[in-house]
Amino acid sequence: MKLGRKLVLSGLAVALAAGAAARLKDKPATTPVTINELSAIALARTTPDASSQRSSLPLIVSDSGPEEALTRIFAEIEGNRLSNALQLTENLLRQHPNYRLAHLIKGDLLLARKQPINTFGALNDAPADKVADLRAEAIARLAAYREKPPADFVPRYLLQMQPDQRFAIVVDTKRSRLYLYENDLKNGGQPRFVADYYVTQGKLGAEKLAEGDKKTPVGVYHVTANLPRQKLADLYGNGAFPLNYPNEWDKRQGRGGSGIWLHGTPSDTFARPPRASDGCVVLTNQDLDVVAKNLQVGLTPVIISNSVEWLSLDDWAKERSELNNSIDSWRADWESRDTERYLTHYSKRFKAGEQDFAEFSAQKKQVNAGKEWIKLKIDNLSVFRNPGKEEVVVVTFDQDYRSNNLNNQMKKRQYWLREGDQWKIIYEGSA
Amino acid sequence: MTSISLLQPRFQKLKTLRAMAIGLAISFAVPAFADNLPEVQRLIKQGQYPQALEKVDAYLSSRPKDAQGRFLKGLIYTEMNKPADAISVFTKLSEDYPELPEPYNNLAVLYAQQKQYDKARTALEMAIRTHPSYAIAYENLGDVYAKLASQAYDKALQLDNSNSTTQNKLALIRDLITTSGKGNVKPQPAPVAAAPVVPAAPVAAAVAKPAVAAVAPTATIVTSTPGAASASPASKPTAIAAAPAPAAAVATPAPAAAPTPAPAKAIAGSEDVVKAMNAWADAWSRKDMRAYLGAYAHEFNTPKGMSRKAWEQEREQRIAGKGGKISVSFDTPQVTINGDKATAKFRQHYKATGLSSSTTKTLVFVRAGSKWLIKEENAR
Numbered sequence: 001m002k003l004g005r006k007l008v009l010s011g012l013a014v015a016l017a018a019g020a021a022a023r024l025k026d027k028p029a030t031t032p033v034t035i036n037e038l039s040a041i042a043l044a045r046t047t048p049d050a051s052s053q054r055s056s057l058p059l060i061v062s063d064s065g066p067e068e069a070l071t072r073i074f075a076e077i078e079g080n081r082l083s084n085a086l087q088l089t090e091n092l093l094r095q096h097p098n099y100r101l102a103h104l105i106k107g108d109l110l111l112a113r114k115q116p117i118n119t120f121g122a123l124n125d126a127p128a129d130k131v132a133d134l135r136a137e138a139i140a141r142l143a144a145y146r147e148k149p150p151a152d153f154v155p156r157y158l159l160q161m162q163p164d165q166r167f168a169i170v171v172d173t174k175r176s177r178l179y180l181y182e183n184d185l186k187n188g189g190q191p192r193f194v195a196d197y198y199v200t201q202g203k204l205g206a207e208k209l210a211e212g213d214k215k216t217p218v219g220v221y222h223v224t225a226n227l228p229r230q231k232l233a234d235l236y237g238n239g240a241f242p243l244n245y246p247n248e249w250d251k252r253q254g255r256g257g258s259g260i261w262l263h264g265t266p267s268d269t270f271a272r273p274p275r276a277s278d279g280c281v282v283l284t285n286q287d288l289d290v291v292a293k294n295l296q297v298g299l300t301p302v303i304i305s306n307s308v309e310w311l312s313l314d315d316w317a318k319e320r321s322e323l324n325n326s327i328d329s330w331r332a333d334w335e336s337r338d339t340e341r342y343l344t345h346y347s348k349r350f351k352a353g354e355q356d357f358a359e360f361s362a363q364k365k366q367v368n369a370g371k372e373w374i375k376l377k378i379d380n381l382s383v384f385r386n387p388g389k390e391e392v393v394v395v396t397f398d399q400d401y402r403s404n405n406l407n408n409q410m411k412k413r414q415y416w417l418r419e420g421d422q423w424k425i426i427y428e429g430s431a
Numbered sequence: 432m433t434s435i436s437l438l439q440p441r442f443q444k445l446k447t448l449r450a451m452a453i454g455l456a457i458s459f460a461v462p463a464f465a466d467n468l469p470e471v472q473r474l475i476k477q478g479q480y481p482q483a484l485e486k487v488d489a490y491l492s493s494r495p496k497d498a499q500g501r502f503l504k505g506l507i508y509t510e511m512n513k514p515a516d517a518i519s520v521f522t523k524l525s526e527d528y529p530e531l532p533e534p535y536n537n538l539a540v541l542y543a544q545q546k547q548y549d550k551a552r553t554a555l556e557m558a559i560r561t562h563p564s565y566a567i568a569y570e571n572l573g574d575v576y577a578k579l580a581s582q583a584y585d586k587a588l589q590l591d592n593s594n595s596t597t598q599n600k601l602a603l604i605r606d607l608i609t610t611s612g613k614g615n616v617k618p619q620p621a622p623v624a625a626a627p628v629v630p631a632a633p634v635a636a637a638v639a640k641p642a643v644a645a646v647a648p649t650a651t652i653v654t655s656t657p658g659a660a661s662a663s664p665a666s667k668p669t670a671i672a673a674a675p676a677p678a679a680a681v682a683t684p685a686p687a688a689a690p691t692p693a694p695a696k697a698i699a700g701s702e703d704v705v706k707a708m709n710a711w712a713d714a715w716s717r718k719d720m721r722a723y724l725g726a727y728a729h730e731f732n733t734p735k736g737m738s739r740k741a742w743e744q745e746r747e748q749r750i751a752g753k754g755g756k757i758s759v760s761f762d763t764p765q766v767t768i769n770g771d772k773a774t775a776k777f778r779q780h781y782k783a784t785g786l787s788s789s790t791t792k793t794l795v796f797v798r799a800g801s802k803w804l805i806k807e808e809n810a811r
Contacts, residue, residue: 104587110580114573123584130588 065198065287066092066099066270067145070138073105085109099270101134133273140176140274141198149179149193153310157220157303158191159320159393160383167294169262171199171281171304173206173216176274178283179308180291190313197291200272200282206306208245208279211257216279217245220384220394221302223262223295237264238285239292243302248427249386249394249415252351262295262302264288305387323383323393326416326423331376339368347417347424375402391418396431471503480511498528505537514541525557532558532565539571548578701766704773704796707803711794712759712779718751728797728804755784761792771798772806779810 069092076085086109092102108122120138121131149155155170161183168191170179178199184192201216202208208217221243229238240263246255257279264285265272271284281304283291294300311319330345343361350357368374377400386392393416401408413431416423467490474483484507491500501524508517518541525534535558542551552575558568584590707726714722724743733742750757764777773796780789795807 098586100587100589102587103583107580107583107587110576110583113576114580115577121584121588123580123588126584127588127590134587 065141065284066096066102067141067198069095070101070141071145074138074142077109082109082112096270098268101137101271104131104134105138133276136274137176137198137271144175144177144196144198149196149308150310151193153312154191154193154316155179155181155303155305156309156311156316156319157305157385157387158301159316159323159385160381161189161191161301162299162380162382162396163189164296164380165299165301165382166296167194167300169291169295169300169302170308171201171216171302172306172308173201173218173304174307176201178281178287178291180294190316194294195290197283197287198271200274200276200280202277202279203275205275206304208257208260209255212278213257214278216277216281216304217243217250217255217257217260218304218306218387219245219247219250220386221245221247221260221304223297223300223302226292226295226297227261229264232263234266236261237266237282238288239264241292241295241297241302247394248413248429249392252415252427262288262291301382301384303384303387309387319385320383323395323416323423324381327378327381327383327395330425331378335374335376337368337371337374339365342368345425347419347426349417350424350426352427352429370405372404376400377402386415392416392426393423468499468503471500471507475503475507475510478510480507483507484511496527498524498531502533505534509537509541514544517541525554529557530561532562532568535561536565536568536571539568539575543571543575543578546578548575548582551575552579700768701773704766704768704775704803705764707796707805708761708764708775708777708794711805712761715750715759716757718753718757720747720751723750726805728799728806730797731805732807734808753783756782758782772796773798773803 069088073085073088073092076082076088086106089102089106089109093099093106096102104121108117108120111117111122120135157170158168158181161168163183163185165183167183168181170181171177172179176199178197180194180196181191182194184190203214206216206218208215223241224244225242227236227240227242229236232240240261242259242261245258245260259279261280263280263282265282265288272282276282281302326345330342333342333345336342339361343364346357346360348357350360352360355363379398379400381395381397384394386394395414395416397412399408399410399412401410411431413427413429414425415427417426418424467486471483471486471490474480474486484504487500487504487507491497491504494500501520505517505520505524508514508520518538521534521538521541525531525538528534535554539551539554539558542548542554552572555568555572555575558565559572562568711723711726713719714726724746731739733739737745758781760780762778762780764775766773766775768774775794775796777792777794778789779792781787790810793807793809794805795809796803797806798804
């Protein structure tokens with residue numbers, strides 16, 4: 001009997017580990033698992049301790065989600081303590097009565113008492129897609145719990161927040177994770193990790209290109225509104241925060257579609273699978289409620305990446321000052337009325353509205369010729385790096401322009417692109 | 432085998448009672464055997480429940496605490512389809528005699544009937560806590576776990592189980608009360624200390640062949656045969672006792688039975704049927720699977736709609752795969768022949784390591800050339 005139970009056990013753990021293996025190797029979750037892969041996982045499981053030593057846990061972690069409970073449950077399963085696992089699962093279900101993943105684990109643990117089971121979601125004829133969804137959720141949550149963001153590293157994207165942006169959101173679609181960062185003004189605006197949450201992305205993944213492609217966009221956005229629950233269909237759960245997709249850069253790249261929101265979960269389920277939305281980023285309702293408290297309409301940046309790139313604080317500071325220098329040099333060169341020098345800050349591929357670089361240069365030369373003096377002040381600067389292969393940075397600021405014949409205040413947004421070892425402006429316009 | 436004094440073969444006559452109930456009644460502890468109770472049992476047997484209730488109430492009026500009388504009263508209410516009353520009786524009984532597993536078990540059956548599987552589970556786990564070797568409770572608990580698992584899967588996977596599954600559930604419930612009969616109370620000494628609350632996992636061989644599960648009528652239910660009587664949790668996998676028959680409702684631990692059955696009388700041709708039965712019982716005792724399985728007709732009604740192959744595998748596992756000796760014998764059968772069909776009713780005595788049981792069984796034979804082959808096998 002002991003033997004039977006043990007086999008049953010490893011069945012469950014194996015099925016999950018299999019998913020982990022598939023994920024690590026970036027294979028579809030349906031890839032059959034070989035023994036080698038399994039033992040690889042077993043080995044891999046022993047190492048995280050070492051690596052977590054290197055990157056010790058941040059001071060604040062979000063343990064409000066079910067990740068900790070799931071981790072304990074699977075530890076009990078692997079340790080062949082099925083009764084404990086069942087008890088923990090039932091506790092979890094008391095907390096979240098319509099948590100489908102927990103129901104599935106409970107089903108497996110109960111069925112294991114009746115017959116040997118050799119897979120996760122052991123029900124015969126279980127709809128394979130639904131089981132795969134729940135398994136993917138389990139893997140995403142367990143991995144996120146094991147691998148917290150390293151303490152001395154920050155997402156590369158958060159180069160500079162403007163002072164009144166209290167928080168920033170960074171989404172990692174591959175890891176199904178949303179990270180909440182605080183703008184730590186006492187520490188020179190260094191991003192400080194607050195919490196992270198499980199999220200759902202588009203059915204067909206990230207890098208949205210067109211209307212209806214069921215993908216989540218990758219880029220630098222911000223929340224544009226706060227739609228309360230009462231005004232929403234049940235699908236959106238406790239609330240919704242539309243994003244400004246497509247942004248200037250998206251439009252320039254010819255990306256289409258709209259209606260990309262950050263929102264909650266319908267009432268019939270605690271969580272949705274990692275890939276389930278039409279492109280929106282979906283949080284559980286309890287997580288949305290917490291995150292919502294920190295969202296400022298029109299301000300809070302929401303940066304969605306395929307896979308967050310982390311920089312050590314040193315590298316982050318370097319990149320930040322490099323960009324600040326570029327921006328200030330652009331500002332100074334504009335003030336200097338040396339139009340040729342000023343135009344060296346613009347890419348030959350520059351385009352704003354209908355204006356290309358040639359037209360833009362001609363216009364600037366003409367305007368600057370009539371200037372006796374120019375004063376340019378930049379305030380509330382924010383600098384966010386655009387996730388993706390291209391090195392693009394989104395720069396937003398309040399511009400106070402004064403000259404002998406024209407004063408103008410505006411909120412300006414520029415996209416800077418690295419060309420060689422120089423950052424150049426490829427788009428600018430009012431924000 | 433050590434018999435516990437509770438397990439006196441007291442209710443041998445109660446054959447008509449539902450299997451579950453019989454099994455329960457058998458192991459019941461009664462301090463004093465009162466004259467009225469056999470009368471109550473007779474009335475139950477005859478289906479005269481109101482009269483039985485009257486008698487048992489009269490009996491209880493002078494001994495309101497009497498466990499046996501109250502237990503019978505619970506059974507009567509169950510038979511009268513008064514589950515609320517039955518639950519009330521068994522609940523109070525389990526409170527007054529928490530050491531008895533049977534009231535818990537019957538409560539579980541009643542709760543399961545009402546699809547209150549969580550309550551059923553709690554009750555069965557109590558039964559097992561009080562009696563770690565109580566086979567029926569293990570069997571039932573396995574079924575209840577399967578039901579709970581099924582419910583959990585429904586919630587996890589949002590299965591639409593409006594019609595078909597509901598029917599399956601009902602079928603299973605009918606099974607719980609009527610035919611499943613389950614093993615018997617195994618009068619084994621309680622296993623040492625930490626007897627786990629969970630029931631025994633299915634037999635070791637099943638682990639190697641999980642595919643067997645695929646033939647169960649519903650995905651969510653049971654691979655083991657109805658007759659499986661689980662071993663005490665402490666025993667080794669190979670020692671897990673197989674039930675004597677797909678649906679054995681067992682009355683008593685078998686007294687040593689006459690090894691050779693007396694020939695049936697009266698009906699012409701019945702000798703051939705008895706001969707077939709002898710060959711069948713012999714093959715079973717010798718663990719000669721070829722001969723044993725050969726005794727079953729091609730169109731044999733496998734239990735719970737299993738596939739023939741799965742059923743054969745299971746029998747193989749439970750007979751050939753079993754350690755120790757098996758002895759199967761039967762008392763004089765009552766044989767009726769109707770054309771190419773014969774029905775034999777008899778009492779079967781089954782003995783194996785760690786398990787012995789007597790079962791009232793019916794075999795339905797069909798004539799195939801000169802031979803009689805088993806088409807149905809029912810234990811009641």
